[in-house]
Structure formats: structure tokens, C-alpha cells
Amino acid sequence: MRLFPSSTLARYLGQMFVVRVLAFLIGLVMVLQTLDLLSESDKILAVDGNGYGALAHYVSLRMPQLISQFLPFSVLLGTLVTLATLNQNSEVVVMRAAGISAHQVLMPLVAAAGLISAGHFLFNETVVVQSTARLQAWERVDYAPRSVIQPPEGQEIWVADGDTIIHAREAIQRQGQLILPGFELFERQEGSHLRRITTAEKAVYANGAWTLHSVRVYSPTGEPATAQDTLPWRTNVQTDRFLAVAVDPATVSYTRLRQAIRELSEGGRPTESLVASLYHKISGPFSSMLMPLLAAVSAFGVVRSGKLFVRIVIGMALGFGYFVADNFMLAMGQFGSVPPFLAAWAAPLLFLCIGESVLFRTEE
Incomplete structure (x- = not known):
């Protein structure tokens, strides 16, 4: 036995x-x-x-x-x-x-x-x-x-809005707000020429509007960058698109995936x-x-x-x-x-x- x-x-x-x-x-x-x-x-x-x-x-x-x-x-x-x-x-x-x-x-x-x-x-x-x-x-x-490929903390966000490319390190939904840390905005003219690059510590969606925090705006002509504490941002991209690509189970650990599921559930997402x-x-x-x-x-x-x-x-x-x-x-x-x-x-x-x-x- x-x-x-x-x-x-x-x-x-x-x-x-x-x-x-x-x-x-x-x-x-x-x-x-x-x-x-x-x-x-x-x-x-x-x-x-x-x-x-x-x-x-x-x-x-x-x-x-x-x-x-x-x-x-x-x-x-x-x-x-x-x-x-x-x-x-x-x-x-x-x-x-x-x-x-x-x-x-x-x-x-x-x-x-x-x-x-x-x-x-x-x-x-x-x-x-x-x-x-x-x-x-x-x-x-x-x-x-x-030389070194740094892994993102979550699934990196790449979204196109017409000729504009939106990039963020990850998407976090917390207390009714959608937060995009490591925000970057690449605005292009017709074709592939850059018109302006906007970076921010984070982009926050609350009360139906986006706000960029700790903003720096760069010009491709080489002019000095301009800095602002906050800047309103308008986009035609729905928040669901950011959340849809926010989590890739293959690139996050068990605990991070469970946290992401909880955050999405709190926002009523499937x-x-x-x-x-x-x-x-x-x-x-x-x-x-x-x-x-x-x-x-x-x-x-x-x-x-x-x-x-x-x-x-x-x-x-x-x-x-x-x-x-x-x-x-x-x-x-x-x-x-x-x-x-x-x-x-x-x-x-x-x-x-x-x-x-x-x-x-x-x-x-």
C-alpha cells in the first residue's frame, strides 16, 4: 500500500x-x-x-x-x-x-x-x-x-489614427481612468514625413477627455523642445482599442495577467x-x-x-x-x-x- x-x-x-x-x-x-x-x-x-x-x-x-x-x-x-x-x-x-x-x-x-x-x-x-x-x-x-532589447512592463501599445501613430508602454485601467504610461505621439504629414513628436509621462482618460502629463513637444526641424505640465489631447481612437491590445498572455507573468484581468473586469470589459x-x-x-x-x-x-x-x-x-x-x-x-x-x-x-x-x- x-x-x-x-x-x-x-x-x-x-x-x-x-x-x-x-x-x-x-x-x-x-x-x-x-x-x-x-x-x-x-x-x-x-x-x-x-x-x-x-x-x-x-x-x-x-x-x-x-x-x-x-x-x-x-x-x-x-x-x-x-x-x-x-x-x-x-x-x-x-x-x-x-x-x-x-x-x-x-x-x-x-x-x-x-x-x-x-x-x-x-x-x-x-x-x-x-x-x-x-x-x-x-x-x-x-x-x-x-544592443539591448528592453522588455516592456506590459504589452506595448501601437495604434494608428489616420497619419498619426500612438505608442504607449502599456495600458492600465484603474478607478474609472485609463492610463497610458510612456506615451508617444508621432504626427505625420501626407506620406511619411514627421510633422511633430509629442511625448508625455502618461496620458490619462477621465470624464470623457484625454489629458497628457509632463509633456514635451519636438519639431523635426531641430528647434528646441517645448515643455508643458499638462496638455489636452483629442483623438478619434476609442478607448476599447487601447485595451484590446493591452495584454498579451504570452508576454506577461501569471500575477501580472491576473491583475490585468481584474482591471479590465472593473471597467466592464470581456x-x-x-x-x-x-x-x-x-x-x-x-x-x-x-x-x-x-x-x-x-x-x-x-x-x-x-x-x-x-x-x-x-x-x-x-x-x-x-x-x-x-x-x-x-x-x-x-x-x-x-x-x-x-x-x-x-x-x-x-x-x-x-x-x-x-x-x-x-x-x-
């Missing part, structure tokens, strides 16, 4: 599992990063001033995304190879003959996958969101030479798609814990029956089926077709039941 087998056996299984997961992850990321770099290198090197340093910078920003995206898939492949190897060498038969249940055989793998899931979540929160924000900022300027993404920030890394259970079908059964390959294919099909169902439900949640909680957790709960039913039917 113990949850784990002996400590020696648990370390043996856990170490074998982690080594294979890391091997698959490194191999997949290296191959995919090479292919991705080949597709983007022409665009990067086409910009004057970009060289091998720019390519290395792109790799440093893109690789965390690939690691996060393919870590659960590497856990699936690592589990399949680990369990198939144990089955092929009759080690599973020995463990079962010693009185160890199927769940006890899998528990060291599930525990190791749980640690991988926790590390995956922390990696997303501390590294992936920052690298994604930097990469998107670099892509917006067409890979222009920049937040279902953001709530689904918020839940998926937890359910996504949790998927690694399901992989040992979905791949367990490859561990059991008599090797001499000749069905080991069929069992591996079944385990891989269950894993791929999970990824397809998870992406489908998340897309449905972002479109508002299903409730946010169901969009994020329906696939994990469904395949948890499927994996347990297959395991009980075949072994327990």
Missing part, C-alpha cells in the same frame, strides 16, 4: 527517466532551433549592422520558447523509451513478481514529472515571458540593430479569453505529470507476445491526442465558446481518466 517502491528502485527509475527526457529535449530543441534560425537568418542579416552577434541574440530569445513548447512532448517520449526499455529487459516483470503494483512502478516517474512541471512553470514565469516580450519588440522594428489563458499557465506545465500515465501502456504486457511496438504506438497516440485536445479546447475558450476553466482543464481531466482506466484495465 506504499505510494513508492523502495528508495533504491525509485532513484533508479527516476534517474533513468530524467536522463532520457533531457536527451530528447536537447535533441528536439537543437533541431528545431536550427530550422527556425535558417528560416529567419535571411531577415536578420539583411539589416545593416547585424552579424553573427544578432543571430546569437535571436537564438537566446527564441530557444526559451522552444524549450517551453516541447518540454511536455519530451516527457512523453522519455516516458515511452524508459518504460519500453524496462519492459524489453523484463525489469517490469521482476518488479511485478516482487509485489510492486503498476501504480508503484509509475510513481517515481510521476514524481519526477511533477518536479519537471514545477520547474516548467517557474521557467515560463521568469524566462519565457521576458524573452517573448523582447523578441516581439525586436520583430516590430524588423530586427533593427539594438475577459473570458484572458481567464482561459490564465488557467492554462498552470494546466500547460501540469501536462508533464500526465505523460507517464498516458505512456504506461508501453510498460506492461508480455514482451514475447510481440505487441510491444503496438503498445508504444498506443501510448504515443494517447499523448498526441492530449496535445490536440488541449490546443482545441484552449482555442474554444479564447473564442468564448466554452467556459474558461473548462477550456484549460477539460483535456487534462479527461485524459487523466482515460489513462487511469487503461492502466486499471490492463494491469490492476
Whole structure:
């Protein structure tokens, strides 16, 4: 009735599992990063001033995304190879003959996958969101030479109002006011010639009107900039347009996204798609814990029956089926077709039941 087998056996299984997961992850990321770099290198090197340093910078920003995206898939492949190897060498038969249940055989793998899931979540929160924000900022300027790409505090705002370009560091809704920190206004004449650049510490929308604070106005002719404490601003852009692009779940952490959802909810804005993404920030890394259970079908059964390959294919099909169902439900949640909680957790709960039913039917 113990949850784990002996400590020696648990370390043996856990170490074998982690080594294979890391091997698959490194191999997949290296191959995919090479292919991705080949597709983007022409665009990067086409910009004057970009060289091998720019390519290395792109790799440093893109690789965390690939690691996060393919870590659960590497856990699936690592589990399949680990369990198939144990089955092929009759080690599973020995463990079962010693009185160890199927769940006890899998528990060291599930525990190791749980640690991988926790590390995956922390990696997303501390590294992936920052690298994604930097990469998107670099892509917006067409890979222009920049020594350091600073990540925005939130999702940067770029909105066009005719020939005028509006830029802000982020959009914050608080106490009935809409605030755009780091405000910049690029006013152009017909064509592409700049007529005036206006910067402000922030733009505040309250009582139906915009006001710029700590304003500086620059002229393209080189005249000295003029400064004002406040300046009224009129625009045809509706406030909903600023809020619509204010939050990108891929570039903000869990706590920042939750705060943005609260601010939008207070302003009466729809937040279902953001709530689904918020839940998926937890359910996504949790998927690694399901992989040992979905791949367990490859561990059991008599090797001499000749069905080991069929069992591996079944385990891989269950894993791929999970990824397809998870992406489908998340897309449905972002479109508002299903409730946010169901969009994020329906696939994990469904395949948890499927994996347990297959395991009980075949072994327990």
C-alpha cells in the first residue's frame, strides 16, 4: 500500500527517466532551433549592422520558447523509451513478481514529472515571458540593430489614427481612468514625413477627455523642445482599442495577467479569453505529470507476445491526442465558446481518466 517502491528502485527509475527526457529535449530543441534560425537568418542579416552577434541574440530569445513548447512532448517520449526499455529487459516483470503494483512502478516517474512541471512553470514565469516580450519588440522594428532589447512592463501599445501613430508602454485601467504610461505621439504629414513628436509621462482618460502629463513637444526641424505640465489631447481612437491590445498572455507573468484581468473586469470589459489563458499557465506545465500515465501502456504486457511496438504506438497516440485536445479546447475558450476553466482543464481531466482506466484495465 506504499505510494513508492523502495528508495533504491525509485532513484533508479527516476534517474533513468530524467536522463532520457533531457536527451530528447536537447535533441528536439537543437533541431528545431536550427530550422527556425535558417528560416529567419535571411531577415536578420539583411539589416545593416547585424552579424553573427544578432543571430546569437535571436537564438537566446527564441530557444526559451522552444524549450517551453516541447518540454511536455519530451516527457512523453522519455516516458515511452524508459518504460519500453524496462519492459524489453523484463525489469517490469521482476518488479511485478516482487509485489510492486503498476501504480508503484509509475510513481517515481510521476514524481519526477511533477518536479519537471514545477520547474516548467517557474521557467515560463521568469524566462519565457521576458524573452517573448523582447523578441516581439525586436520583430516590430524588423530586427533593427539594438544592443539591448528592453522588455516592456506590459504589452506595448501601437495604434494608428489616420497619419498619426500612438505608442504607449502599456495600458492600465484603474478607478474609472485609463492610463497610458510612456506615451508617444508621432504626427505625420501626407506620406511619411514627421510633422511633430509629442511625448508625455502618461496620458490619462477621465470624464470623457484625454489629458497628457509632463509633456514635451519636438519639431523635426531641430528647434528646441517645448515643455508643458499638462496638455489636452483629442483623438478619434476609442478607448476599447487601447485595451484590446493591452495584454498579451504570452508576454506577461501569471500575477501580472491576473491583475490585468481584474482591471479590465472593473471597467466592464470581456475577459473570458484572458481567464482561459490564465488557467492554462498552470494546466500547460501540469501536462508533464500526465505523460507517464498516458505512456504506461508501453510498460506492461508480455514482451514475447510481440505487441510491444503496438503498445508504444498506443501510448504515443494517447499523448498526441492530449496535445490536440488541449490546443482545441484552449482555442474554444479564447473564442468564448466554452467556459474558461473548462477550456484549460477539460483535456487534462479527461485524459487523466482515460489513462487511469487503461492502466486499471490492463494491469490492476
